[in-house]
Amino acid sequence: MTQIELRGIEKFFGAVQVIHNLNLAIADNEFIVLLGQSGCGKTTTLRAIAGLETIDKGDILIDGKAVQHLKAADRDIAMVFQSFSLYPHMNVFENIAFPLRATRMGSGEVDKAVREVARVLRISDLLEKKPSALSGGDMQRVAIGRALVRRPKAMLMDEPIGALDAKLREEMRAEIKRLHVKQGSTTIYVTHDQIEAMSLADRIVIMHEGFIQQVGTPDDVYSRPANLFVAQFVGSPVMNIVEAGVAGEANAARVSIGEAPGGFEFPRELLSKLNGHSSGGLTLGIRPEGVLVRREAAPGYMPVEAQIIEPLGSFDIVDLKVGSKMLRARTKAGYVSGPGEKVHARIDPEQAHFFDTASGKSLGVRL
């Protein structure tokens, strides 16, 4: 049972503020992913929780107890590093046993605990090997084993699979998920990879330049991005972001992009939901799967020209020229035959997001 709470955390590196008034409550057994680009403060936040970095302001509470003045050793938290940091002069057994040796546990118990963890992680046959003899995936298993072995209050993981190649990364992602489901411990996981974040997290914390941008379930941050940064950072291929104008008609609203004549048809209730924002400073966000493409003309569809086609195997990403702007659409593989082809496109109002251009904040319009 471990809850972690961060209250008003601020951190400076010299004159540069790297964490701004960060507040976050993490529930027991929760898998939290800190997601952001490099330099956004996510690793610093993690290291502050671990006790490897001091904070300049605020409180770090573990089970309600402030720990920011405690040494790392006294916080009872385990950490997995991106570099794995296995001690090269010790074999796998000693590496996993190392945290237990700090507690002066009897050698019989140490042996039992290490072998149990090794069994769970399926590395029992590697115990006598030195880290240098291990593959990347096995090193990572050992690093996780070292973190799990003393049943810490919480697990911190700093890009634990970032150093592995793509295939192994996918495998280990599934394994981390399996372990979390099985062992159930409060986990904070740092990554810049949004796919990792989406697939692992109970909740994702998206950070940018030291500020939390949004905290929410993977579905929240994907379907209801709080601002333009989150909208563009989460999801692949990236969401289309374009300046848009809105005009009212008798029983519809028209959203125009890049001075293209006509504009896309939206339900008329958009106008009331936008509540006056239609006058200007409005940005439309639409994921490529929300841009619907067909070869034949149809009501509500606008004629556009395909410019670039990126085949991605199971689907294609097609760049469509809409007035002076580009919209990327997701189509079935091979649906658009080639650049220059004239097709028809429509924006699915249910998948459209509207943002205030100046502040970048979502206007919360759902149709």
Added chain:
Amino acid sequence: MAAVRTSSEVALNRAAIVAVLVATLIFLAPIYWIASTAFKPKELAVSVPPTVLFQPEVTPFIRLFTKRVQMQKPVEPQVYEAAPWWEKRIYDGGERVLKVGKDVQLSQYPNRFMNSLIVAVISTVLAVGMGTFTAYGFSRFKIAGEADLLFFILSTRMLPPVVVAIPMFLMYRMVGLNDSHIGLIILYVAFNLSFSVWLMKGFMDEIPKEYEEAALVDGYTRMQAFFKIVLPEAATGIAATAVFCFITAWNEYAFALIMTNRRAQTAPPFIPSQIGSGLPDWTTIAAGTFLFLLPVAIFTFLLRNHLLRGVTFGAIRK
């Protein structure tokens, strides 16, 4: 995979091997010279041209370790017959071994050799130990004026040490450190410390700090992490630094000559002092020099694996 080589590459390779062999011979020649002279009969030591093939004997070593005087008249046959084999060698040279009662009087060489060992070992341990801690501090913590401090440490080596020999001697005499082990140890630690700090700083920087951080979250204090994780990782660097510090202290001549004369005198100033007047006894000097070479050779040989091994071996993925 064997690469395809052109004939010119093969020729170049052979030339390189020959060059290495020649260089090795040049470097080994003085060692061979000293070693062979140490086992030569006295009269062959100075023969021209030099004798290469001879019957080796240990008489120079017997002379090295004993106090002897020239005999005025030949030794009496029954005394000669009763003498042990090594004493006969001395009689053969027209000398006799000095004794107090029945005990053979040893020369000063073992004592000087021991002084060398004491001073070199202790000063090496201190210089490497202090250097390792200092380097760790510089490597891991933000220190105001770090670059200036490191430069300052190095600047102690920007002057030939012997330049300050006279003032050092006067100061040492004033505080009673001259002709003492401690005095020489302090001097040698001072010489070696800057070198040791700089060398160890390089090795420490090579050890990823994630190792200690992992140990810190695993429940260890920084001091424990240093001893359990950093030191084993730094073994290679410590071995290399120790070899260099040991060689410097072991071979130091000038200060040992100035600062010591009896009690704490080390082997380097002692050996040439045995040349004495008249015809120098080159074989005994060679024997002393040969034995003097051994500790460094053995020390380096024992640490050779550490010297060759890489600092980290693939447990950190970068």
